Amino acid sequence: MGGLAISSLTLSHFRSHRAARVQFDGRPVAIVGANGAGKTNILEAVSLLSPGRGMRRASAEELARRPENLGWKITAEIRGFGADHSVETWAEAGAARSLRIDDKPAPQSALGRIARVLWLVPAMDRLWIEAAEGRRRFLDRMTLSFAPDHAEAVLSYDKAMRDRNRLLKDQVSDPHWYAALEAQMVSAGQQITANRALALQRLAEAQEGAETVFPRADLTLTGPEGEPAFEDFAQALAAGRRRDMAAGRSLTGPHRADLSAVYAAKAAPAAQCSTGEQKALLISLILANTRALAADLGAAPVLLLDEVAAHLDPARRAALYDELCALGAQALMTGTEASLFEHLGNRAQSLMVAEDAGLSRITS
Template sequence: MLSTLTLLQFRSHRRAEIRCDGRPVAIYGPNGAGKTSVLEAVSLLSPGRGLRRAAAEELIRRQEHVGWKIRAELNGHEVETHALPGSPREVRVDGKVVPQVALGAVARVLWLVPAMDRLWIEGAEGRRRFLDRMTLSFAPGHAEAVLDYEKAMRERNRLLKDQAQDRGWYEVLEARMAEAGARIRAARALALGRIAAAQAGAATAFPAAELVVTGEGPAELAAAWAADRRRDLAAGRTLEGPHRADLEAVYAEKATPAAQCSTGEQKALLISLLLANARAVERPVLLLDEVAAHLDSARRAALYDEICQLSAHVWMTGTERVLFDTLGARAQYLEVSDTAGMSDVREVTP
């Protein structure tokens, strides 16, 4: 559970302090007030660049431009992440500087944001990020495997671009890529199995999705890269492997690919997957940005009922308090307002 959250000079928030009691957190206020920024701050308590994939410099409150800081009490740990102007962000857990990947062992942070509504019909990169975020919740070491793979691949791609012919260098890098790639594939397979099991036994108002990963390349990756080296040299990059994977989904009840479903069905599938993910891991933090806006009242009430059954600590945003009315006293309410370019967060009694 996220017990406390403090934002300092973050986005439009000069200072915000939030104390939580474990109930779902419903954040409401007008567009542009800083609601999503609160969720973004929580998302940065996990590895990566957060739910908006912003660079550290973009998170600085521009009026003062002195750097930003996020502090939290999360699952019994004191977590801090911050960045000064022109510097990368730093992470501390219980007072010790740690790499970002270490955050994966502290908490599982999952999210659904409006930008993901087109996930099933746009490019594979977004689906791959969605898959790896899901995978990270089951296998905290997945982030390190991805970093190892990408580092070795960048070095191989540099050789390819330079038209290097030294077979020994390629073999060393391809062996490193194959080892990391095998870990990536195994973790992704684990995640899909856990998601399938969580969907199979669930009483839910949302449709189940059948998931499959494609395009990861053959099982013997090192041999495949060696055989394809001439083709990769011509392209100047590595053309196959886990970095080319795609996530395909099928609306199970209708046997319809997600890409061919209606907009509403695609959103419902995403919500279903996030709920299944939250059911399948221990004490996750689940961030739902504007999730209620496009649901009818019955589906919205069903979502809230399911949320309250989860062991997850759920944070939601919406433009109006009325969107959360069916939650009643089951939720903690925060109102966000914007005065003269500065966001203000205050708790409201239900």
């Protein structure tokens, strides 16, 4: 099954890459180089071909190469759903990020309609034991891959909530000031909840009977998100204004939800599993997400797997590669040693990244 693919990627003054151009052929990509050479920067550039701030959540200013700080630009050719697209995204020094798709200005949400990009990075290894915010972000990234309108719903909800929080901080008590904002929060929140429920359902279905060596993760959304009727959410917002005013922020709503995972075969909460088991659960979910999208769209998403092989034993590493190839996914993977990717053989494209006088250089 063929997947979506990045055909070419051009970087200008992006992170450690002053100027670089890479051609991809649709196969998985093994990106090898020493720590600090600039491997992850390539993955980050690809992550910016999807809505949001990318896999490091960096500001536009942080992405510019130092010390020049001239701004940066990423250009890519994408083989998408039945059509090819040209994408340019950039930021001038001190300016916000801009985007053009097929030579026309576009909002970031449009990226979610022409491609799907998923990632797994080392910073996510502690996902199950850290704060709920990271788990919500992880869930919303998966949800966005199934429902491209999810980003717009989240933005609408967040804007209304920020405006409501300002009223709360200013100790405004007149209910008329709150009514329209709370109605917007309820409407957007309903869509957020429905989208998240769809994502959890598709992930569960994609794990059912899957031929994989990675453990099944049973996911549950907890917290205020569990309230079944959204008229109750509206009532909760109205009834909770005094409490929220004391806190200076909204204490009820989908922004307070949390995601829990259970290692199904052991009936063990992910937070109580070993570091290796937690990593295996994350890989399992990324693969399930990929299987579900391939089934829904007829094309696997682009995967960004940063240092994913480093802590896998040879058998699981080989199984991961076999599964990625079977799915037809263009997976960009980084590692410090070429030997980590030996099992892929000629099924993968290889790139070498080296640091030279402060510059990253890419060779095939």
